[in-house]
Each structure stands twice: as C-alpha cells, then as structure tokens.
Amino acid sequence: MVQVENIHKAFPGKEVLKGVSFQVEEGSIYGLIGKNGAGKTTLMKIMTDLLNADSGHVYYGEKVGDRDGYLPDLPSFYEYLTTDEYLDFLLFEKNPIRRQKLLDFVGLTPNLRIKTLSRGMRQRLGLAAVLVGDPQVILLDEPTSALDPSGRNDVKDLLMKLKNEGKTIILSTHILADMDSICDKAGFLHNGVIAKEVDVKQMQETATGLILHFATEPDLLALSKYVPQIYKKDDLTIKVVIDESQKPESQQKLFQGLAAQTAEITSIRSATPSLDQIFREVCV
Amino acid sequence: MNQGMICCIRKDIKECLRTGKVVLFAGMVLGIGVMIMGFTLIFSDIPEELWAQLPGFNIESLEELVSTMYPKMVRESVGIFSYYIGFFFSMVVILVIHGMLPKEEKSGKWILPMEQGYSRIDFLMGKCVVYGSLAGGMVLIGYLLYYMIACGCMEQNMTFGNALVCGIVHGLNLFFIVAYTFLFSLLWKNPVVSAVSMIATIILVPDMTAYFSIGKILPTHLLRFVYDSSSAYGELVVPMLLNITFLVLLWFLVAWKKEQ
Numbered sequence: 001m002v003q004v005e006n007i008h009k010a011f012p013g014k015e016v017l018k019g020v021s022f023q024v025e026e027g028s029i030y031g032l033i034g035k036n037g038a039g040k041t042t043l044m045k046i047m048t049d050l051l052n053a054d055s056g057h058v059y060y061g062e063k064v065g066d067r068d069g070y071l072p073d074l075p076s077f078y079e080y081l082t083t084d085e086y087l088d089f090l091l092f093e094k095n096p097i098r099r100q101k102l103l104d105f106v107g108l109t110p111n112l113r114i115k116t117l118s119r120g121m122r123q124r125l126g127l128a129a130v131l132v133g134d135p136q137v138i139l140l141d142e143p144t145s146a147l148d149p150s151g152r153n154d155v156k157d158l159l160m161k162l163k164n165e166g167k168t169i170i171l172s173t174h175i176l177a178d179m180d181s182i183c184d185k186a187g188f189l190h191n192g193v194i195a196k197e198v199d200v201k202q203m204q205e206t207a208t209g210l211i212l213h214f215a216t217e218p219d220l221l222a223l224s225k226y227v228p229q230i231y232k233k234d235d236l237t238i239k240v241v242i243d244e245s246q247k248p249e250s251q252q253k254l255f256q257g258l259a260a261q262t263a264e265i266t267s268i269r270s271a272t273p274s275l276d277q278i279f280r281e282v283c284v
Numbered sequence: 285m286n287q288g289m290i291c292c293i294r295k296d297i298k299e300c301l302r303t304g305k306v307v308l309f310a311g312m313v314l315g316i317g318v319m320i321m322g323f324t325l326i327f328s329d330i331p332e333e334l335w336a337q338l339p340g341f342n343i344e345s346l347e348e349l350v351s352t353m354y355p356k357m358v359r360e361s362v363g364i365f366s367y368y369i370g371f372f373f374s375m376v377v378i379l380v381i382h383g384m385l386p387k388e389e390k391s392g393k394w395i396l397p398m399e400q401g402y403s404r405i406d407f408l409m410g411k412c413v414v415y416g417s418l419a420g421g422m423v424l425i426g427y428l429l430y431y432m433i434a435c436g437c438m439e440q441n442m443t444f445g446n447a448l449v450c451g452i453v454h455g456l457n458l459f460f461i462v463a464y465t466f467l468f469s470l471l472w473k474n475p476v477v478s479a480v481s482m483i484a485t486i487i488l489v490p491d492m493t494a495y496f497s498i499g500k501i502l503p504t505h506l507l508r509f510v511y512d513s514s515s516a517y518g519e520l521v522v523p524m525l526l527n528i529t530f531l532v533l534l535w536f537l538v539a540w541k542k543e544q
Contacts, residue, residue: 070399076391092400
C-alpha cells in the first residue's frame with residue numbers, strides 16, 4: 001500500500017501543496033486529477049524523491065521514501081541511441097533477453113532509432129524504461145496528454161496489463177475520459193489538498209440522479225422546494241440529484257415536485273455521474 | 285570507476301560518433317594545421333617574389349614580419365600551430381560543450397537513468413572522459429602530424445622527443461580545459477559563465493602571467509610551454525601538480541554541491 005501523509009510544499013511566493021494525504025491500495029490504479037498548475041507534477045516528483053517536501057512523508061509498504069518507477073509527462077531520451085541501446089544503458093549491461101522481454105511487453109520493435117519514434121512509441125519506451133527496475137509502484141505523470149486517441153488507448157491497455165500483473169499505479173492527468181475507464185479510485189487535487197476522493201467503480205455502478213427534459217421551460221423555483229439539488233443544463237433540461245442516504249423520501253419528494261409542475265416532461269433518464277462532472281463541481 | 289561511469293562513457297562515445305563531434309574536432313585541428321602550413325609556405329616566398337618583381341624594394345621589414353608570423357623553422361612553426369589550437373580550437377570546443385550537461389539535466393534526460401541507479405557524477409565523468417580524450421587525442425595526433433610534415437618542408441630544429449612531450453602536454457591542456465568547462469557548467473547557475481570564464485582564462489592568462497615569475501607555476505603555464513615549444517621539462521612539474529589538485533578539488537566541490 002502507498003500512503004501519502006500530509007505533504008506540504010511551497011515555492012517562493014506560492015504554496016502549492018498544503019497537506020496532501022491519500023492512500024493507494026496494492027494492485028490498484030489511482031488517478032490524481034487536477035487543473036494545470038494544481039501541483040500534480042510537484043506531488044509526483046516528491047513521491048519519487050526528485051523534489052524534497054517541506055514536510056510530510058510518503059510510505060511505500062513499510063518503508064519511507066523508497067524510490068519506485070516514475071515516468072515524466074514528456075520523457076526525454078538520448079536521441080542518438082537506439083531503443084535497444086537505451087534499455088541496455090538502463091540495465092547497466094547488454095542483456096538481450098531482459099531487453100526483448102521489456103520491448104515485447106510494451107509492443108515496440110527492437111533496434112529503432114529513438115530520434116524516429118512517434119510520441120506514442122516514446123511513451124511506450126518510457127514505460128519500458130520504468131519497468132527496467134521491476135518496480136512494484138509506478139507513477140505516471142500525464143501519460144496520455146500528448147497522444148492521439150489510438151496512442152491513448154494503447155497506453156491505457158498497457159496500464160491495465162500492468163495492473164493485472166499486480167502493479168500499483170498512480171497516474172496524474174487532466175484528461176478525465178481516460179480515468180473513468182481504468183482507475184479504481186480518483187483523488188481531486190484542488191487548492192493544495194485532495195478536495196475529494198471517489199471510488200470510480202462504485203460511482204459508475206450507482207446512478208445518483210435523473211436527467212429530465214421538458215417540453216416547455218420548467219418552474220425551477222417551485223421544484224427546488226421539493227428537490228434541493230437541481231442543475232440547469234439548458235432551458236428545457238435539468239438534472240436533479242437524489243440524496244442516496246434518504247432515497248425513498250427523496251424520490252417521493254421529487255415526484256411531488258414534478259406533479260406540481262405545469263411543464264410537460266418529455267423524457268427521463270438516469271444520470272450516471274462521471275469524473276468530469278465531479279471535476280467541474282470540485283475543481284472549477 | 286563504477287559500472288555507471290563505464291556505461292556513461294560508452295554512451296558518450298556513441299554520442300561523439302553519431303552527432304558529428306569527432307568530425308568537427310578532427311576537422312578543426314586539420315583545418316588549423318593546413319592553414320598555418322599553407323600560410324607559412326606561401327607567405328615566406330612573398331618577400332623574394334616582391335624583390336624579384338620590384339628591384340630595389342626594401343624587403344627586410346616585410347621578411348621580418350613574415351618570419352615572425354609564420355616562421356619557416358619547425359620549432360617556431362609548431363609553436364604557432366599550438367597557439368592557434370589553444371586559441372581557436374579551445375574556443376570552439378568550449379562553446380560546443382559548455383551547455384551539454386545543464387541542458388541534459390534540465391530536459392529531464394537524467395530522470396529515467398537516475399531511477400535505475402545512475403548518479404549525476406556518472407554523467408559528469410562520462411562527458412569529461414570522452415570529450416576530454418577526444419579533444420586531447422585530436423590535438424596530440426594533429427600536433428605530431430604537423431610536426432612530421434613540417435620536418436619535411438621546413439628547417440629542422442626540434443627533436444621528435446621534444447615534439448612528443450609538447451604534443452602530450454597540449455593534449456592534456458585540452459583535456460583539462462574540457463574537464464574544467466564541464467565542472468564549472470554544473471557549478472554555476474548559468475553555463476555561459478563557465479564558457480566565458482574558461483575562454484578568458486586560456487586567451488588572456490598565459491600571456492599576462494608570462495611576465496611574472498608566478499606565471500611559471502600556474503596551470504596556464506602548460507599552455508605557454510607548448511606555445512614556446514619549450515624543452516625545459518622541469519617547468520612542467522609544479523603547474524601539472526597544481527592543475528591536478530585544482531581539478532580534484534573542483535570535482536569534489538561539484539560532487540558535494542550536486543548531492544545537496
């Protein structure tokens with residue numbers, strides 16, 4: 001288990017992290033979500049000892065500050081080397097068997113000039129480089145941000161492969177569509193703290209609201225007396241949030257409120273929450 | 285030397301070969317040699333040509349000027365060659381290498397290797413050894429080549445032994461210049477400071493300190509030694525020891541700073 005405890009970090013004139021704490025279960029994927037400049041990279045660098053925290057600790061299992069695999073957002077390589085030479089360099093020796101295993105895992109052809117690699121291929125090589133030391137915990141900073149949709153899918157497949165091998169993965173991103181499909185848990189980094197944490201799988205299984213479409217503009221003021229949380233999507237569409245802890249009562253009140261409406265309802269569908277919605281609520 | 289340093293040396297050898305550094309350094313040495321040799325052979329005939337074309341023309345001062353600038357004797361000509369190497373070749377080498385390590389560090393090239401156990405000192409060692417040996421080796425080869433060709437077409441007044449020592453000393457000069465440039469580039473915040481201070485030192489200090497007795501013990505005397513094609517080998521001991529001491533001290537200072 002990875003445990004991040006009360007991390008503080010300030011740069012001249014700006015306190016970036018103001019006590020970040022979270023836990024990541026072994027063999028799971030944890031998504032660190034936040035706006036650009038929220039401090040995701042700073043936190044990642046602290047977690048990999050590339051930067052010192054002003055205070056706080058990171059525990060990998062039982063040990064404090066143990067170094068694990070870290071892939072920066074835009075990994076930089078020695079362009080004049082080939083993929084094989086680069087991996088041999090990281091392995092400290094010529095080790096064709098291990099090197100081939102790494103290349104096969106990330107799906108790269110051997111002996112390519114790094115200079116000629118596409119962004120997606122560079123990300124794969126970066127992942128192979130991280131795996132050289134066979135780390136149990138892998139930290140990835142914006143692994144899909146510079147990739148096209150097919151490259152993003154490839155990286156997501158690789159991460160699932162790693163998860164299936166029992167690796168713990170922590171990744172930061174602002175592309176939330178990627179997180180929905182692969183993360184087990186997500187933490188929203190906002191104003192220097194983890195402002196909200198969600199269990200992604202559980203969230204997807206539970207619909208907490210309804211999307212209602214009306215033929216004419218509804219009377220939101222009247223409806224708000226029955227349902228406290230109403231989000232106006234456009235003039236004719238609203239989202240109502242049902243309180244999970246008091247579901248039967250909330251539903252009953254909603255029906256009463258709808259019955260009092262003069263506007264005709266044309267459609268009702270369940271609103272499955274997404275990380276994007278939570279992001280808007282928490283971070284924007 | 286640990287395995288990390290050896291791997292960095294191997295990597296930097298590939299860098300030199302594949303990014304055209306070997307060609308650049310060899311081309312520079314060759315170009316300077318051809319230029320000095322050409323000027324010496326062409327310009328030394330000009331006063332006589334002028335005298336033949338313009339009888340009565342006073343060629344003494346012109347002859348003196350030409351013989352000072354491009355003497356047709358091996359020892360002096362080799363000295364001129366080493367001066368141009370010390371001036372132009374060193375300057376180009378410094379300008380090429382001064383930003384290499386800070387740029388690599390800043391661009392994040394060290395992150396993935398450091399995750400696997402490399403240290404900053406491994407990268408520094410690789411660059412110093414490979415680029416220092418390349419620049420020094422090119423100068424030694426160029427010096428001996430120039431000496432041998434000069435022996436064939438100029439007045440011989442220098443032994444091969446003397447040329448070999450001077451060639452080795454000049455090769456070491458370049459090695460030290462490269463090593464100091466890399467070390468200073470990691471010590472100062474801005475690597476340009478490293479380049480400017482190194483260029484200023486090698487261009488100004490040997491001439492400035494030549495007039496003072498203290499100049500003979502400074503590391504820059506090693507440059508003066510080859511410019512004069514000197515054979516007073518005893519003068520090499522103190523500057524060489526001081527040079528090595530400075531280098532070792534600077535190495536530890538950089539290592540300590542980078543560990544902080």
